Amino acid sequence: MNKTENIAIIGFGLLGASLGMALRGGNYHRLGWTRREEVRSWALENDVIDETCDDIKNVLAKADLTILCLPIPRIMEYIETYAACWKPGAVVSDIGSVKEVIVNCGEKFLTPQGVNFIGGHPMAGTENSGPDAAFSTLYAKAEVFVTKTANCSPDALNSVKGLWESIGTKVVELEACKHDDLVAHTSHISHIMALALTEAVLDCDDPDTLALRYSGCATGFRDTSRISSSSPSMWREIIENNQSAVFEVVKELSKRYKNLSEIIENKDYDQLEAEFAKGKKLRDDWMKYKNNG
């Protein structure tokens, strides 16, 4: 790695600000930019970045590696709007939760400029958003999916991989369409399901019943529903940009739920216990993998 590599972090939400914090004391010179001037000042004052500038174009022009830490529609908008600002040979990547639409956008607008686009998606986040929610260890031990494009150089790929590895994030290379199918399963469907649960439990007009449910909900509900507290606009954008893969998993989950529903309706408790045992083994095996990983 070039010890004076200029990295530009664009956007200081949870992911962008946490990335800047994670890179503290490392070998990168951290440029950064976000729309609001007061957040740029906050980022400088709090050692989230080393340098900023009022005009994003000047930041992008200096950057060897840019990470667009923005909502999905903004990532695509910035790629199109600022395509001519990066220097030839520069590398642009992102943190968006879907990859096919973004990688297609990167190829379309950056390849003609001689700029490399590499898709990125760190599997890290909390139900909170914004710079106040940021913390330096968000990416430690997390995994990041990295999606190369047809026209990017091997060096560009290594540059993005090296960035994530330098802060302890495990890199997994994956094609864009496989990525989108994967995250529909591992992440997007959980948000649909947690939302349905939250509505079934708490969307209740009778105040006495609601008061009781407030008491009755405990740690099980707290954790199962946690991601219902995520950003509504972000999750709308994610599902909007991954509709076909998400809808396939919606149907798969519906099938699983219907099976359990029929088991309960038929009072087939031996089968119900077998399903619970299957679920426990599946989930315990995965936890073992995560804890040893």
Add this chain to the structure above:
Amino acid sequence: MNKTENIAIIGFGLLGASLGMALRGGNYHRLGWTRREEVRSWALENDVIDETCDDIKNVLAKADLTILCLPIPRIMEYIETYAACWKPGAVVSDIGSVKEVIVNCGEKFLTPQGVNFIGGHPMAGTENSGPDAAFSTLYAKAEVFVTKTANCSPDALNSVKGLWESIGTKVVELEACKHDDLVAHTSHISHIMALALTEAVLDCDDPDTLALRYSGCATGFRDTSRISSSSPSMWREIIENNQSAVFEVVKELSKRYKNLSEIIENKDYDQLEAEFAKGKKLRDDWMKYKNNG
């Protein structure tokens, strides 16, 4: 409270052993019993109880207040089997996750003996079970539902309430049938849903796809699926003993999920965002209540 009140804890699983630990240094003399001799010794050696005995009958005979910390079928079995062992005026309670079947059993077998039965259900637990999973703060700030029976004395009710309040647990009095409807919503349905999710995501025959999903699942899936790691036999017993209330909520959740599914199928993203916003407000309001409670 009588300073030398004898409490008997029967069963040293997560709930029983944690109750003994929570009562350390308090005003109760803690008797205790469980089936396995080595676990009785463990409980004595680790200050979970003050006194035990090989024969459960001797423990029950001494007890002013007994808490049956057992699986639901065992609670009912012990009430029936040992009904004649308690002294008249003694109080028996439990920690079972359903109340109507247990309270009916308590009335049937204990009332004729002059023994008071009060149903109890602390809203506390983790996905782990057994004495090794126990810890002294399990009940701190938790809530406990207490269900009186037609024939119990006011002193008996106060005795059970006093026990829980002495370890920082908030007591909520509730009729058995209302309790069972409530926990079907606030707890039991989450287990069905988390199981369906775990199966949809991890019950996958292709090893390459499964390996990717192992990588791709992160904190969102971890929390949403957490309760899938609970005891299969315990959850079978809970749902078996609360089938009609659970099945009503299964249908309610199905309706909510179908609505979201249609919104996604129809690509009605404004409506999807409105649903996400509704879910966030419902869940955030509940979290505020829990954090201030």
